Amino acid sequence: MKLQLGITDTKQDDLLTLIINNVGKAMLGYLPALTSVPDELGYIVEDVAVARYYRRGSEGMKSKSIEGYSVAYDKDFDSYLHIFERYQPEESNDTPGVVAFY
Template sequence: MASILENVKTLLSLKDNEQDKLLEVIISNTQSRLLGLLPPEYTEVPTKLNYIVEDVAVKRYNRVGAEGMSAESVDGRSSTYQANDFDEYLDDIERLFPDESKNKKGLGVFY
């Protein structure tokens, strides 16, 4: 099975190792941010969520140099960026890791 770095490089059509350090930082930061969305018992991103890490890492790589911008236009090409890279994956995360505090039934005491 290919590593996350190899998959991201394939998605970006990068054939050499010149961008590996940058991609490793982006992947590491993406994993850390994703862990913040998972239940606290997770210390590593589960393998089944690697697709999120890969997709978000590609987005982040494509935005290098445009950090902090919500949109940019270069040579007639316009790009608009999401405010949160994980927004489109929140439903998947909630489905795989439901917030147990929302599902707990209360205990009623009647006098």
């Protein structure tokens, strides 16, 4: 993440750790069957953490416009929902049902 952000010192390590941890916790909300983020999805944590780093100070905003420059923010995980679907628990057909005879 530091490489993507061009950070070469350790001054912001605590902030970066906080952002990464918060993104991981938020991501688990989309993965109810899991207790930790799988390694193969680590890139999503990194991508979203970088986006959140750049969005500091604009939390909660849907868009921002400054002197003719406009930015619209997506929800953090929207572009990854199709990936999260693969990690959803499968519905079982083993649930008891009701049979009625007339």
